[in-house]
Amino acid sequence: MSTKAASAPAASPGAAKPVSYREALTQAMREEMQRDPSVFLMGEDVGRYEGAFKVTRGLLREFGERRVVDTPISEAGFVGLGIGAAMAGLRPIVELMTVNFSIVAMDQIVNNAAKVRYMFGGQVACPLVVRMPGGAGHQLAAQHSHSLEAWFAHIPGLKVAAPATPFDAKGLLKAAIRDDDPVIFLESEGLYAKKGPVGGPDELVPFGRAAARRAGSDCTIVAISRMVWITLSAAEELAKEGIECEVIDPRTLRPLDIETLAASVRRTSRAVIVEEGWPECGVGANLAARLYEECFDDLDAPIARVSSADVPMPYAKNLEMAALPQPADVVAAVRRTLGAR
Amino acid sequence: MTETDTTLLPPERPDAALMLQMYESMVLIRRFEERAAEEYMKGHIGGFLHLAIGEEAAVVGSISALRPDDPITSTYREHGQALARGSDPKRVMAELFGRSTGICGGLGGSMHLMDVERHFYGGYGIVGGSIPLAVGLGFAISYREGDSVAMAMFGDGATNQGVLAESMNMAALWKLPVIFFVLNNHYGMGTAIDRASADTDLFKRAEAHGMPAKQLDGMSVLAVYRGVLEAARLAREERQPSMIEARAYRYRGHSMSDPDTTRADEEKERWEARDPLVTFERVLYGEGTLTAETAEAVRASVETQVEEAVAFADESPPVPEADLARHVYAHPWSEDPRGSAVVPR
Ligand SMILES: Cc1ncc(C[n+]2csc(CCOP(=O)(O)OP(=O)(O)O)c2C)c(N)n1
Ligand SMILES: [Mg+2]
Numbered sequence: 001m002s003t004k005a006a007s008a009p010a011a012s013p014g015a016a017k018p019v020s021y022r023e024a025l026t027q028a029m030r031e032e033m034q035r036d037p038s039v040f041l042m043g044e045d046v047g048r049y050e051g052a053f054k055v056t057r058g059l060l061r062e063f064g065e066r067r068v069v070d071t072p073i074s075e076a077g078f079v080g081l082g083i084g085a086a087m088a089g090l091r092p093i094v095e096l097m098t099v100n101f102s103i104v105a106m107d108q109i110v111n112n113a114a115k116v117r118y119m120f121g122g123q124v125a126c127p128l129v130v131r132m133p134g135g136a137g138h139q140l141a142a143q144h145s146h147s148l149e150a151w152f153a154h155i156p157g158l159k160v161a162a163p164a165t166p167f168d169a170k171g172l173l174k175a176a177i178r179d180d181d182p183v184i185f186l187e188s189e190g191l192y193a194k195k196g197p198v199g200g201p202d203e204l205v206p207f208g209r210a211a212a213r214r215a216g217s218d219c220t221i222v223a224i225s226r227m228v229w230i231t232l233s234a235a236e237e238l239a240k241e242g243i244e245c246e247v248i249d250p251r252t253l254r255p256l257d258i259e260t261l262a263a264s265v266r267r268t269s270r271a272v273i274v275e276e277g278w279p280e281c282g283v284g285a286n287l288a289a290r291l292y293e294e295c296f297d298d299l300d301a302p303i304a305r306v307s308s309a310d311v312p313m314p315y316a317k318n319l320e321m322a323a324l325p326q327p328a329d330v331v332a333a334v335r336r337t338l339g340a341r
Numbered sequence: 342m343t344e345t346d347t348t349l350l351p352p353e354r355p356d357a358a359l360m361l362q363m364y365e366s367m368v369l370i371r372r373f374e375e376r377a378a379e380e381y382m383k384g385h386i387g388g389f390l391h392l393a394i395g396e397e398a399a400v401v402g403s404i405s406a407l408r409p410d411d412p413i414t415s416t417y418r419e420h421g422q423a424l425a426r427g428s429d430p431k432r433v434m435a436e437l438f439g440r441s442t443g444i445c446g447g448l449g450g451s452m453h454l455m456d457v458e459r460h461f462y463g464g465y466g467i468v469g470g471s472i473p474l475a476v477g478l479g480f481a482i483s484y485r486e487g488d489s490v491a492m493a494m495f496g497d498g499a500t501n502q503g504v505l506a507e508s509m510n511m512a513a514l515w516k517l518p519v520i521f522f523v524l525n526n527h528y529g530m531g532t533a534i535d536r537a538s539a540d541t542d543l544f545k546r547a548e549a550h551g552m553p554a555k556q557l558d559g560m561s562v563l564a565v566y567r568g569v570l571e572a573a574r575l576a577r578e579e580r581q582p583s584m585i586e587a588r589a590y591r592y593r594g595h596s597m598s599d600p601d602t603t604r605a606d607e608e609k610e611r612w613e614a615r616d617p618l619v620t621f622e623r624v625l626y627g628e629g630t631l632t633a634e635t636a637e638a639v640r641a642s643v644e645t646q647v648e649e650a651v652a653f654a655d656e657s658p659p660v661p662e663a664d665l666a667r668h669v670y671a672h673p674w675s676e677d678p679r680g681s682a683v684v685p686r
Contacts, residue, residue: 310680
């Protein structure tokens with residue numbers, strides 16, 4: 001494993017019991033709000049209701065209405081407001097109830113947040129975090145099941161984090177809040193209850209560092225966000241047949257730790273990329289292109305991609321299951337890759 | 342409870358037959374949703390389930406004042422809209438169950454019902470997102486010189502999306518036959534209206550666009566009926582878009598997954614005391630339109646319809662997996678059931 005691949009650091013000695021991904025995020029916000037009075041939180045139902053997914057539980061009680069602001073259902077408005085406040089030197093954390101509603105605010109994110117530093121010649125910063133949970137799997141159908149990693153990762157000027165573990169959820173969110181650039185922070189609805197160790201108040205997870213989730217020498221699997229867990233169960237399945245996969249989690253898509261990804265692929269000579277988004281122009285397409293550029297000569301087989309089906313998400317449970325990447329799809333992709341040996 | 346500007350309401354009352362039909366529709370919606378909640382708890386319905394229990398007067402009163410060919414759009418809280426338009430309860434329940442016999446073939450679910458034959462142009466999940474679609478339906482009516490009227494139905498929360506202002510301006514500017522119907526149930530999820538809207542008299546939003554508007558008692562099916570009848574007349578005969586604000590209350594949480602802990606019991610009781618079904622029953626009894634016997638017959642008929650709907654949904658076949666990509670395009674260019682982007686495998 002390359003030295004740069006900061007594999008999930010061990011919990012600090014005496015670290016508290018495992019906490020959920022949800023609670024890890026709450027801790028990150030609470031600690032950063034305690035540390036820095038310019039950090040405030042804004043979003044729909046983040047205060048009294050404590051968040052649609054209860055990620056902001058207890059924050060209104062602790063920090064009051066000045067710093068925990070319930071908004072109207074006006075995403076374009078309050079994301080834009082966050083950008084303005086950030087330009088004035090505050091550090092807003094804007095929660096979008098889900099990634100699906102970021103589409104209403106896309107103009108503000110792409111045309112303003114990502115641009116103000118550059119187009120004004122570096123005169124202003126935009127230290128904004130826009131948090132939002134995404135992903136499918138709860139039969140929420142076509143308008144409520146998006147995975148838009150690729151949209152955001154496409155935009156120069158944004159940083160994009162997609163944590164898969166409680167440790168990274170906390171450490172990356174703290175790093176995002178302290179970052180001087182706009183960060184799109186993609187949480188996964190399906191991971192909120194996932195438990196694991198987390199770091200202490202001063203443990204940040206730096207952007208642009210991938211993490212190895214499993215070691216193996218037969219095939220590299222790059223997996224994003226919730227897909228890390230799907231991939232790990234596929235890897236266990238394959239291990240029973242003696243196929244050992246190395247599972248790498250990029251953790252941030254922008255900046256992207258291509259060195260760690262490429263180093264792994266150079267060792268295994270094979271790569272599969274697993275994402276929850278759509279296949280066309282997706283994260284997998286991009287990572288495959290980057291890996292071909294980096295290590296074409298080292299590859300023994302074409303890079304395989306696993307993604308959602310190229311359809312809007314259907315409501316019916318059986319179709320939703322068929323549309324979403326399952327461990328069996330990852331197993332099949334790895335076998336295909338090895339078959340080309 | 343304010344009821345502003347009722348002076349302009351026309352005196353029209355629906356005839357006895359229509360009144361009975363409206364009553365039956367309200368009872369059907371109530372029972373259908375109560376049963377849907379039970380099926381949700383049993384795990385037969387997935388995703389989100391948003392109930393409009395308490396809002397039946399606003400739904401039925403408005404839709405009954407329109408012609409059956411007047412197109413409407415709605416939100417995710419739209420079982421009532423479909424039923425009030427006469428959609429088959431069996432196919433609506435089957436959609437909630439995600440079966441192939443569902444009204445959208447199991448692809449949409451509770452939040453995305455549509456019955457285009459009945460000019461119900463759908464329930465949408467993004468707050469505010471469907472409002473301009475109704476303006477487009479109105480535009481098409483105007484373009485073809487038709488005489489129907491489009492109605493956008495949305496919640497109080499949606500009035501704070503910029504797209505409402507954009508939509509109202511275009512409708513007013515181009516004199517489109519559109520009714521902006523805001524069903525003000527006083528909450529957007531856990532946020533009370535006075536914590537989200539600087540002016541809680543939502544009908545006043547119309548004023549900025551030179552549009553007439555009325556605020557009505559949304560617990561009274563007759564008040565809503567009359568208000569929308571006048572709005573429809575304005576749109577149909579004078580090409581004058583307008584806004585209706587119907588004030589009502591949802592008895593249940595935002596959706597089945599909402600613990601509903603932020604609303605005071607006292608407030609809920611105050612609204613429930615004015616239950617739209619009970620109030621309407623009283624009117625009908627008073628007029629002699631309804632007797633204990635007919636009321637019993639209505640309830641029995643509704644019970645049968647709802648039970649048949651559940652049984653039908655339960656026995657319906659699942660959606661074939663081969664249909665996964667069937668409706669993505671009019672003419673798909675790939676036969677791959679996983680979609681048109683064929684990934685080598
Ligand atoms: C653009 C957008 N933001 C947030 C949500 C999440 N959400 C779903 S319903 C809702 C409340 C809407 O309130 P209202 O418009 O009053 O309609 P009601 O639910 O009361 O019928 C919210 C915030 C959404 N669906 N779309
Ligand atoms: Mg509402």
